Amino acid sequence: MQPPPVSERDPGSLERYLLSFRWPFRNEEVHRILVQGGLPLWRQVLRFVPNPKERGKALELGSPPFHITLLLQRFRNYDLFLTGYAADGRPELRQQLESPEFGETYEFVCTCFNAEADTFPYPDNTFDLVTWCEVIEHLTENPVHTLAEIHRVLKPGGALVISTPNASRADSIANFLAGRNIYDPYHLGAPLKGSRHSREYTLAELTGLLEGCGYTIERAADIDIYPPASRNRRIFRWLMNNVVSRITKGHYRYHLFVRARKTEAPFRWYFPSSLFDMGHLAFYMAPRDPEVTFGINEVPHIAMGWGDLQRDPSGREYRRSGQVGDIYLLVREPSTAATVTLAGGRGEAQAWHDNGGNLVLLGATRFDAPPGRWTDVTIPLSADFEPGNPLHIRLDTEAGVDVHRVTTT
Incomplete structure (x- = not known):
């Protein structure tokens, strides 16, 4: 039947x-x-x-x-x-x-x-x-x-x-x-x-x-x-x-x-204020990527103290740090350097690991970047770098700095 x-x-x-x-x-x-x-x-x-x-x-x-x-x-x-x-x-x-x-x-x-x-x-x-x-x-x-x-x-x-x-x-x-x-x-x-x-x-x-x-x-x-x-x-x-x-x-x-x-456009980690409490979002951090592009995926990778997202005349998006700006990456492959694309500030770019509560300085580079001119600042990473251990990039500045991107090689 x-x-x-x-x-x-x-x-x-x-x-x-x-x-x-x-x-x-x-x-x-x-x-x-x-x-x-x-x-x-x-x-x-x-x-x-x-x-x-x-x-x-x-x-x-x-x-x-x-x-x-x-x-x-x-x-x-x-x-x-x-x-x-x-x-x-x-x-x-x-x-x-x-x-x-x-x-x-x-x-x-x-x-x-x-x-x-x-x-x-x-x-x-x-x-x-x-x-x-x-x-x-x-x-x-x-x-x-x-x-x-x-x-x-x-x-x-x-x-x-x-x-x-x-x-x-x-x-x-x-x-x-x-x-x-x-x-x-x-x-x-x-x-x-x-x-x-x-x-x-x-x-x-x-x-x-x-x-x-x-x-x-x-x-x-x-x-x-x-x-x-x-x-x-x-x-x-x-x-x-x-x-x-x-x-x-x-x-x-x-x-x-x-x-x-x-579409072919990259995914954007977008947290609208209509859905997310911005005060609590400042405490949210869940690094998952080996590079950060501001306007795309920075929110889960940055600590408190950053300004609002801005756009320069060429369309490049960025945020300005406070006197100290912290960015966290999750790098699963061996790497020898981290590069920060920044403008409008002077200070020191540092790379750190937290090894079970013991902070290890992996490298540091001084910078003096003119306003409006994007500058790549490279931080050499020492042999103490451990793939899979979150990489902490700290920007210790005189009065903040504009940041567009952080990558590793």
Whole structure:
């Protein structure tokens, strides 16, 4: 007997298809609620996912419970690489799903890592597509790290598809005006224990973050994926979407969907003040690169005391240090010198290692750089340099100095 037809345009057939899958210890009621509640969202995700003529590679960030996985596998032309997060630290998750009605059996294997902190276990320029659906709102600290890793593993021209609830959705505004709490409730029990929303986004915040990091927005929309709960809510939604939005230029529909592309432009570590507290950001330091270009990746590599980002007449970006300016690099290869491109200051450029609390001076060079004239100051590194140990560049100046770049050779 032939299995029933399934079409991505027919929600009834999609629901029947997804509900047909079985796995050990499946809770029928929970599964039914997940599918019926999630299907309007998953159908919109499919509409944002391009379908290539030639077989592509796709990375799905946050694959369990595999409903989007099943739909991508059936309706899009990609080899899927699945990921998850295991609180107990296990390196992978395995789940077998079987649909007797449709004659399909799968064993899904998820590679587990912390997408907010870890380096993704994939080479550069690997994937044609990355999906990041219903995840960004759960991050607690740093979506920029995740976007940097997505950018690294995407091929040039590759697509990133994001879905997330809209922080400014009309239903939340209605709850707020009625004196009700708009925040996500605690998730105490399985399967979503501890996964409440940490930070939701408006459409402008989400697209602004992506563009600031170097992506190009190909398509972005706010969409009401669920019907209003009452007649009053229907009227309120209409007013917000058709009257208020014309005045404020805001977006008030329930959910956000974005498709962005990686271009040839480098990734920029962009931390907008609308999302990050600038006072706390001054304490953030997580060196990961062997070179720093201001305006591109300096934020995780510099300590406190630097001025705002500026641009000279030629378009070169820079910051001015305080009397002391500290920059940290992570150099994994043997190196014999560090070079600082600077202007408008005099003093000494130093290179240091911290060997278990013992500071080791690797080299130092005096400089006197005229204002507006970029000068390369090279610091020889002694044999005490250790690859993989963060390299601390300190600029000890009379009254600060403009810095554009730091490299190692």
